[in-house]
Amino acid sequence: MNSGHGCSSKSSSQAIICRAAVCWGAEELLRMEEIEVEPPRSSEVRVKMLCASICHTDLQRWKGLPRSRALFPIVLGHEGVGIVESMGEGVTKLKEGDLVIPTFIGECQECTNCLSGMTNICENYPVNRNGLMPDQSSRMYVRGQRLYHVFTCSTWSEYTVMNVNYVTKMDPRVPLPHASLISCGFSTGFGATWKEANIEKGSTVAVFGLGGVGLGVIGGARMRGASKIIGVDLAENKEEKGKFFGMTDFIKPGGSRKSISQEIKEMTRGMGVDYSFECTGVEPLINEALQSTVVGRGVTIAFGLGDKGTAPISLIALISGRTLKGSTFGGIKPQTDLPTIIEKCINKELQLDALVSHEVQLEDINQAFELLKQPDSLKVIIQITKSLNY
Structure with missing residues (x-):
């Protein structure tokens, strides 16, 4: 058995002792x-993490x-x-040394959902929410006690094991922090504009919440x-970020007695927008996003889960011909669609x-939680390996 952080093992039959941030x-x-x-089991890879970032789900x-x-x-x-350190049996599309990112959904390209062209929710490799690998076991232990994974990932560790169906090969020409950002948040928002909404040229759009997803x-x-x-956000400093990515107008809620949806309608000749995207999960904003769209054909895409996981929906807004659609990972299929974002x-x-607003070392992970409370905070990069020259 190897020990010490930053260690590696050329044999997939050995366990590794390394550092991780444990909650x-x-x-x-x-x-x-x-x-x-x-060590990785069948259809798994063990990955040496290089850097990570924080998502609202974490x-x-x-x-x-x-x-x-x-x-x-x-x-x-x-x-x-991170980079593939070792592989279990049956892994054929990756090799040791490949740069990879985790994805919390897979794509088998064989199930009914994958073949339908209507969804990215794979039946064989869906979102794994029970904290274990697909075979219902863990690959991480602390002093003999089992540790739970997040989805099939757990990236705040120097080494982790992932099922290969939840891993996408990354082109090394992409800067490592950027690779981390497109493994979930930014890609979710960016992908939804073509995979979920299929925004047409000349369309009008409202975005509720200008975090990583909203800016995507x-x-x-x-x-x-x-x-x-x-763009709609409570933080005034998000206006500059939004404009950098292409935002044309900004609303800071509370600036007037009018509701957000009323303000949006005034900006669109009383009609409302063609598409709205709710990226926060804040309960009242679901209906504001829905009511901000044009009657008869407006479409709202909802990403946010919120703390309760539920929200009341205005049936009047719905029966007026609007559509409310939920989205996971922006409708992106990891193997089919992520290469498009990587190429861009x-x-x-x-x-x-x-x-990127801040960077911290893995051992300073708690500082990252404090940084996220600051008004200027956006995405925090966590450097896992001291030297990113992999």
């Missing part, structure tokens, strides 16, 4: 622990939400990028040729440096 209970400070990461898991799925102790993190929507809407892109990063059509 032992809801809203408790994460503790750096030496954990044991088992914060929910840290808070113990949803309550019915609170799992501790757990290694958080599902955005990131703005960037995608701009590339799709939207004529008006209205390589061609510098997507400039993702503007998404």
Whole structure:
């Protein structure tokens, strides 16, 4: 058995001792622990993590939400990028040394859903919410105690094991922080503009919440040729970020006695927008997003889960001919669609440096949680390996 952080094993039959940020209970400070990461089993790869980032879903898991799925102790993190250190049996599309990112849904390209062309929710490799690998076991232990995974990832660790069906090969020309960002958040918003909404040139768009997902929507809407892109956020500093990615108008809620949907309608000659995207999960905003769209044909895409996981919906808004559609990963199929986003990063059509507001080392992970509370905070990059020259 190897020991010490930053270690590696050329044999997939050996366990590795490395460092990880472990959450032992809801809203408790994460503790750096030496954990044991088992070798990969069939159809699995063990990955040496290079860097990671924080997504809102990680914060929910840290808070113990949803309550019915609170799992501790757990290694958080599902955005990131790393290199394949070893492989289990049956892995044919990857090799040791490949750069990879995790995806929280898979794509078998064989099931009814994958073949339908109507959804990215794979029947064989769906979102895994029980904190274990597909075979219902863990690959991480601390002092003999089982650790739960986030989805099939757990990227806030120097090493982790992933099922190969939840891994996408990454082109090394993409900067590592950018690779981490497109493994979930930004891609979710960007992809939804063509996979879920199929925004037409000249369309009008409203985006509720200008975090990583919302800015992804703005960037995608701009590339799709939207004529008006209205961003909505409580933080005034998000206006500059939104405009960088292509936003044309900005609303800070509370600035007037009018509702957000009323303000949006005034900006669109009383009609409302063609498409709205709700990226926060804040309960009242679901209906505001729905009511901000044009009667008879407006479409609202909802990503956010919120703390409760439920929200009341205005039936009047729905029966007026509007459509409310939920979305996972922006409708993106990891193997089929992510290469399009990767190529846009390589061609510098997507400039993702503007998404990064802070960087921390893995051992300073708790500082990252504090940074996220700051008004200027957007995406925090976590450097897992001291040297990113892999």
